[in-house]
Amino acid sequence: MTGICTGRVAVVTGAGRGLGRAHALAFAAEGARVVVNDLGVGPDGAGESPGPAQEVVEEIRAHGGEAVAHAGDIATADGAASLVAAALDTYGRLDTLVNNAGFLRDRMLVNLGEDDWDAVIRVHLKGHFLPLKHAAAHWRAEAKAGRTPIARVVNTGSGAGLLGSVGQGNYAAAKAGIVGLTLVAAAELGRYGIQVNAIAPAARTRMTEATFADTMAAPDEPGAFDAMAPGNVSPLVVWLGSAACAGVTGRVFEAEAGRITVMEGWRPGPTADKGARWTPAEAGEAAAKLLAAAQPPGPVYGAS
Structure with a gap:
């Protein structure tokens, strides 16, 4: 199999289902050898099974690709180390890391338990x-x-981490943290040939279908474009994981259906400088004027 990732070795976490599975298949279709990581847990993180990762491996092999399964817990030091070792021991190299694994435990903040956080x-x-x-x-x-190396990392954020999402304080905080981690990693690791970017995808997966059942359903018409299919996100991920995206690092992209958007993060907006300490009343008056001149924030997902 040949393509823009021919000769590369890609690791994809959480690749047993949903977006991760779509990414793994897409990398293999473009010539990459793939390490398919998945712990095989349920949508809430409960239970473990090696089955989902192995099923994706068999699917890749059935289409003429090369893949190996890894069922370790990548949120542990040993699991993460063994993930990298799986690529090096099996294929002798590692070129691309796609961090995708995750699950949900949604609660409103006052009902959110510490364990679920x-x-x-x-x-x-x-x-x-x-x-x-x-x-x-x-x-x-x-x-x-x-x-x-010509190394690539693609992290998985979310619109929840960019705008917030009602009932998902833990998930939104984690995804916002991933964006911050992406920016720091891109700045620190560029000198070693490593590019680090993030995506904020929207697609129909186990994590989203219950919440967005009406808007994420597959079309009934045969051959119709399935806007919420996970595979719609994967082409951008594969490109970001290839040598073809040279010079692209520290960026966040939204990907949904046939749309790709470069997200522009926090930048200085309207400002006022007194040149001395404000009184509380003065600070409030200045802030009110600045807010009147500022762009309104995007709406939080799920807010009424």
Whole structure:
């Protein structure tokens, strides 16, 4: 199989279902050898099974591609290290890391338990940090040995992390953290040949179909464009994971249906400088004038 990722080795976490599965299949279709990671848990993170990862591996192989399964917990140091080792031991190299694994435990803030907060932050945010840390350590060593890689990391954020989402305080906080992690990693790791970007996808998966059942349903008409199919997001991910995206780093993209948007983050807006300390009344008056001149924020998902 040949394509823009021919010769590359891609690791995709949470690749047993949904977006991760679509990404793994798309990388393989473009010539990459793929490490398919999935812990095989339910939508809330409960239970474990090696089945989903192995099923994707078999699907890739059935289409003439190369893949290997990894069923470790990438939110642990040992699991993340073994993920990188799986690529190196099996294929002798690692070129692309796609951090995608996650699950939901939605609650309104006053009903959100500490365990549900910790679990979601752990799998999303820590589950991005640890694979990134171990992959970057390998790539840094390669660069210092004179073998500067063409390395790519694609992190998975969410509109919830950019705008907020009612009933998803834990998930929104984790996804916002992933954006911050992406920006720092891009700045720190560029010298070693590593580019780091993030996507904020919208697609029909186990995590979204219950919440957005009406808007994410597959079309009834045969051959109609399925706007919410996970595979619509994957072409951008594959490009970001390839050598073709040279020079693109520290960016966040929204991807949904046939639409790709470059997201522009926090930038200074209207400002006022007294040149001395404000009184509370003065600060309030100045802030009110600045807000009147500022662009309104985007609406929080689910807000009435």
